[in-house]
Amino acid sequence: MTDIKTGVNPLFLREEDLRQGMELLFYAYRDFTSEPDAILANYRFGRAHHRVIHFVGRNPGITVSDLLGILKITKQSLSRVLSQLGFHSNASWLAAT
Secondary structure: OOOOOOOOOOOOOOHHHHHHHHHHHHHHHHHHHHHHHHHHHHOOOOHHHHHHHHHHHHOOOOEHHHHHHHHOOOHHHHHHHHHHHOEEOOOOEOEEO
16 A cells, blocks of 8 residues: 655644634534524524433433533523423432423
8 A cells, every 4th residue: 555645644733724723623613513503593492402402312221410411501500401392300300301
């Protein structure tokens, strides 16, 4: 197999190369999230709602404590999101109301 030389050693990137990479990550993230954001907006939901739906859907019976640890948000924020989604969090695990 032919060894392809790009002329750039990824272990020693210049500051300008790093800044350009950071900009590309920003644009990719913006484009990646724009369509889901539009769908969520139709329901008056945001990204916090999307994250909760994802993790509860992937982990049925997840505890509120575990969800707080994953999402790194306050109990108050999680409680608001859960109630808007129709979950009650008065038990240690989540159940649909």
